[in-house]
Amino acid sequence: MRDSVTVRMSATPAEVWGLVSDVTRIGEFSPETFEAEWLGDAQGPEAGAKFRGHVRRNEIGPVYWTTCRVVVCEPEREFAFAVLGPGGKTINRWSYRIAPRDDGSDVTEAFELSGTLPLRMYWTVLGWARGRRNRHDMTTTLERMKAVLEDR
Structure with a gap:
């Protein structure tokens, strides 16, 4: 219920940080999340800090908003956020x-689903x-970021 992808970029950690931590730019890079805004x-x-992302699941739908909370914010090292579900509990x-x-820089994007029973069941059936x-x-997102950073 977790995975990661790493892409090497010809950019400094500061340059990479500027992109990965600016959630308002995610629509330029992510195939599913087409916009986000700070709350x-x-x-x-x-x-x-909280923000919400506008998602088009699998690039076709359904379309919905998710609320997220920044859980790690270490400039030039790591930016992480939790996707919140009912009651403000982390689902991803x-x-x-x-x-x-x-x-x-090597840039690694990763996800980890929470270990709740419904998500474990979902992952068992549709996780593949x-x-x-x-x-x-994740590969598409990082490659698009790389293109922006290396074409400067």
Whole structure:
């Protein structure tokens, strides 16, 4: 109920951080989440800040909003957020980890579903398809970010 993809980018950790932590730009990169906005007083990335993402599941639908809370905010190292379900409980955690390299940065996008019984059952039945989709979309997202960063 978890997976990750890593892509090497010819960009500094600071440059990568600027993209992965700016949720308002996710629509440029993600195949499923086509827009996002900070909620309440949040103006940018910080632990505890909330935002909502507008999702088109599998790029076709259904279309819905998800509320998320930033759970890790370490500039130039890691940006992670929890997707919140009923009662504000975490149903999924997404993260971007940045590791400096001599020629740029290794950027890892990862997800981890919570271990609740309904999600374990879902993963048992449809996990093969959703996992494949998530892996494809994480690769697409990171490759699109890479293109922006390397075409500067």
